[in-house]
Amino acid sequence: MTALRFDPIRLPGECEELRKEVRAFLAEEIAAGTFNPYQPLREDADAREFSRRVGERGWIGMTWPKKYGGHERTFLERYVVTEEMRVANAPVRRFFVADRQSGPILLRYAPEHIKMDILPRICRGELCFAIGMSEPNSGSDLFAAKTRATKTDGGWLINGSKIWTTSAHMADYMIAIFRTSPATKENRRHGLTQFLVNMKSPGIKVNPIGQITGQKEFNEVVFTDAFVPDDHQLGEIDGAWKQATSELAYERSGPERFLETYYVLTELVRAVGPNPDTRSAEGIGRLVAQLHAMRRMSVSVAGMLHAGKEPVVEASIVKDVGTVWEQQLPHRVRDLAAFVEEDAGNRETLENQLTFAIRTAPKLTIQGGTTEVLRGIIARGLGLR
């Protein structure tokens, strides 16, 4: 068993300067009515313009090379921007997937002219990306995907469907895996290839799916002879499985993996006032201690990424512990909210937030790799599989 490492990493001085800039920017946006910080992640009409303004500040594609529109800043600086945006409930959905996942995949696997075309537009906040992984009969079992890419002149024809695809209704592009060959007896993960798909191509139909939160971010995406040109193939044909794991450390360990319901904790602190009873103080103290420990783990992984390491197991632990925590948080806050005075000024806000957060909670341990999948990865890292 290799020892797990979570060294104490401190954010350097330049991060704190940047943090002030981000806070000032978000305060301006809130003052201008772009979004309501007390209302988490609703679909905001203005998010398109907001994304452009974030791009103008240089806060999308922060770590990417300048020649692709990036800013060659550090993972730790990106970390600070991400956490400040999350805590403010800023509407980041439109650009965040591209910033976190799709951009890095393109950087690694796309041909030069595609990178020159698309990456600068992501950095300017102009493009929204979706991820095409799950299918009606293939969720956690990624390698059961059936949607086919069949070779044709100059490219590929896609047939089949993806499901639970967040943001597909507003996405400009999708990065998806499609079946290009059958799995082999020796390797059931063989036969899938990663592609960049222009969502405006003919033959793609997006059907919205309502969620229990009242949001409509999920979609079914149906492909009927949708054409994808050769130069949109990303990486090795039939070899997507080799590419799938290396990016996971970035995806799994960020502040978004434990801050998604954070707002209810802030609102509880507001509701109990400056002199809480012992039970409320104890409850808040524990939650803050858990949050702090979570953040220290997450910053530690960011520090390892910054140092060029690939802490896959540590990142999976952050996501496992972090998502379970953010899932339980609204329920613990609900426990404590029972003791809040009837006349607390923000009671209605707190109750509305709790309703939304408790409805949101079930998805947190499913999206982007379920708890069960993560624990399997951790067990493998421990040498058990």
Add this chain to the structure above:
Amino acid sequence: MADAENIVVATAEKIFADLADPQSINHDRDGRWKAPLWQALSEAGLPLAWVDEKLGGAGIDLADGFAVINSAGRFALAVPLAETLLAGWLLQQAGIASPDGAMTIAPARPKDRITVNADGTLSGRARGVPFAKGAAHIAVVAHGGDGVSIALVETAGLRIDAGLSLANEPSDTVTFDKVAPATIKRAPADFDQDRLMLMGGVVRGLQIAGALDQLLEISVRYAGERVAFEKPIGKFQAVQHNLARLAGESAAASAAATSAADAIARTEAFDDAIFLEAAAAKIRCAEAAEKGAAIAHQVHGAIGFTTEHILHRFSLRALAWRDDFGSESHWAVALGQRVAARGADELWPLVASR
């Protein structure tokens, strides 16, 4: 935190491995291992590592001392090394020289109070003082009419009622009945009993994190060896997922404790952010001890419930260390009150302050 390139930690780990092997200690009913272990630690200057050379110590920096304590937890070390380190650190706050030999600290619980009488003697009672029976001296935080003092007291003049911790280690009640200290000095202006409790809490957090690290390792090893239903139990998904959760608890404890130690080692100021680091370390490590020890025992089954097996050396210590220098409930209340007093909009700036 154990850094192979760090000479201090490497020295300590060599001594632990040679003279404090948990398996050998577990079979030695007479405690014959204790004297040579303590002698080796003393010769290496480890018990007084945090004391300046001019005050009789080795003058090793806080970070290295914390790393040694973390490593001691990994060995479930059963001699008062952490306590003596802490006592030396406490005495140094008031510029008091440390004597040789094992020491401990009083109070060890946040609500106990030792007072300085008008004639300079000390009165009061401290419960749950670790290793008081075997120590030659106790470093004491005492309160008098004009503020906080730090004192060095010989145990010979004290009433010590022996007690045992959850892990069957000495956890004694020490009664000061107008006892004259060997030395007493005023504590620095910004020093109070909470500082000792938080420092002690971080020390216990590091020990718990070390113990959890080891609980994970021996549980993973056992799951690979123990065969049931015709395969190693580590091949069962239910067992794998339990061990993954144990890894998560171990990771959280380690991250919280080493972060707090690092924060204290790097700063003189004792502000809300340091309070958060220290209190959170104790709270989160204690919570991890509960969950982690339960999983380690579950994986081991009946064999882990026996005195013959070494598992209890780690699991019971991790659980017992929760009780010293303020339990997780105590610090949760204190942290919650501080967070509430700062106000809702100051919570995130506090959490994100480093």
